[in-house]
Amino acid sequence: DCPQEVGQKIQPLGGPMGKYTEQFKLTAISAYLDGSDGFRKVAKRFGIDVSLLRRWVSSYQSKSSLSPRSHGQRYDDDFKRQVLSHMHEHRLSLRQTAAHFGLGQSSQIGNWQRQYYSGSPVAPVIRQKKPIKVPKKIKPAKPTDTDDSQKPRDQLMAELEYLRMENAVLKELKALREEKERIPAKKS
Template sequence: MTKFTHEQRMKAVLEVVENHMSCNSIGKQLGCGETLVRRWVKSYEQFGVEGIILKHGTYSGEFKQHVVEYMHEKNLSLFVTAALFGIPNGTTVANWERLYYEEGPQALYRNNRGRKKNMQSDRKIKENSTGKIQSANQVEEDLISEVQRLRMENEYLKKLNALVQERIVRENGKK
C-alpha cells in the first residue's frame, strides 16, 4: 500500500473541494482508489487541515468502547465513525467492533499489540500419513504407540527365529 505525504493528501483534497474535481479522477491520478480520496475529503470537512494529518497512536479502552457504542447508537458506518473521532482508518474501528461483540467490552481494555511471548507446543500442528491435522500432543502419543508396536513385533520375530533355529537343529540331529 502506498503511503501519501501530508502535502499529497492536502493537494488532492483541495482539488476536490475547490476545483470540484471528482474523487475518482484524483484517485486515478494518485494511483489509489476513489474511496481513499473520499475519506480524506470527509476528514478535511470534519476536522480541517488537522483531519488530513496522519494520527497514529494508542487509544484507551474507554475511548474504544465509546467509539463502538456511539457508532451503533447513531447507526454510523465504520469510516464515518473513524472520520468523526479522528481515527485514520475505519478498519481500526472494525477490529474494535469485532472484539467488542466477540469477547465483550473488557477485551477493548487489553493491550494485544506485539508478538505473543510463548508458543505452546500443543498449538503446533502436523499432518499425519492420512492427511489429518493433529496437535503435537497427539503426534507424540502416536509415536509412542508406534514404538511399542515395533518393539512387540521385534520380540515376536526374535522368538520365531529362535524356534526355527531350534527346529533346524533338531531335524539335523535326527539324521
C-alpha cells in the first residue's frame, strides 16, 4: 500500500522467481486496470512477464477471481470437449477460453485442440452441417514417383503429412539462418 516512485520496479514477495501472492497479483491487476499504462509498462514495473499479467487480468475480468483450478489437475474427456466446444461456439481465443474456465495455462487448451485434430479421444462433439471425418494418426510417408491418381487416399494423406513436416523444417531452418545472419549485422 506504499506509494511507488515512477519507474521503480516492484518486487513480489519471495523474489522474482518465487510464486506470486494473491495480494501481489491483485496489485498488478489494479495497476493495469486503474492506470493509463499498457500491459508492457505495468509488467515491467512489477518485474513480471507480459503474458502472465494478461492472463491474470483476463482471469480476473472473466470471474472477478484469480484462483485458477489447481495446478497439474487432470481433466476428463467430457470437460475437455465442453471447453473446446465453448471456444469454437463463441469464437474465443485460447487465452479467453482459459480465463473463462479458470484454467491456468491457455496452452493446455491448445494441446487439447491438437489432440482433437489428431483424432484422439478428447475430440469434442461440435455440431456441424456435415460430419468431419478425422483420420487416425497418419504415419508420414515419403512421396513416391507413381501417379497420384492411382494411390489410395491413406497413402496420399501420409505423403501430404510428410511434405508438410518437411516444409515446416525447411521454414525453421531458413528462419534460423536469417537470425544467424542478423546477429553479426547488429554487432557491427
